[in-house]
Amino acid sequence: MTAFRGTRTGWLVMAVAVGLSLQVEAGVLSKIPFFRRWAAENRVESLIVTGNYAKSRLLAEIVQHYTRQPILLISPAASGGYDLFFLPHGSEAVAVTDVKYEEFLDFLNPSRLVLVGDSQYLPMTFLDRARGRHTMVTVNGSDWHNNANAMAGVFKNAQIAETYGDCLNQLDRATAGRPSDR
Known part of the structure; x- marks a missing residue:
């Protein structure tokens, strides 16, 4: 048996x-x-893509704080190209090579890219390279308070605009009289 x-x-x-x-x-x-x-916990709903400048990065990091979505920062490199840094929520930044940009986006496969800033903050070549591959939302006004309101609408969280306004005012007071990095 x-x-x-x-x-x-x-x-x-x-x-x-x-x-x-x-x-x-x-x-x-x-x-x-x-x-x-x-x-759901490991899915990238929105990848926030912006330049590595004070106002745009501050907004991206505040959105990340409330949404836990990752950021891709694009910085001008000394060599004339660009340095890319992936900032997942709660982890250290990871460098991504410029030539692997499209491959990296395909790997993450976000539901949408949220591009923050105009050509002063975000090189349009990165927008062009992503076009047709992913759904894109662009927030590119020159008034950063309005951009924060737009991001609050995109992510359906009013605290984003409120927190950004408070932090931007503190940043402006702290850097009064110093050269701006945009």
């Missing part, structure tokens, strides 16, 4: 394994709550 139970258990385990492999192929795991939560 023991041999029969062992064989029956073996067949049961094999049947479950085959069933699970078929379910994985059919995408059924996305319907299991654990996997759905895991995917």
Whole structure:
């Protein structure tokens, strides 16, 4: 009787394994709550792309604080090109090479790119290189309080604009009389 139970258990385990492999192929795991939560926690809904300047970076980091969405900063490099830095929420920045920009976007596969700043802050070449590959939302006014209001609308969180206004006023007071980095 023991041999029969062992064989029956073996067949049961094999049947479950085959069933699970078929379910994985059919995408059924996305319907299991654990996997759905895991995917939601690790999914990049919005990738915030902006230049590495005080006002644009401040806005991006405030949005990240409220939304936990990652940031891609683009900085002019001494060599004449650009340095890219990926800032995931709660982790250290990771350098991304300029030539791997499109590949990196495809790897992250965000639902949308949120581009913050005009050509003064964000080189248009990066917008052009992403066009047609991803849905893009552009916030590019010259008034940063208005940009913060726009970002609050994009992310459906009024605290973004309020916090940005407070922080920008503090930044302006602290840097009064100094050269601006935009």
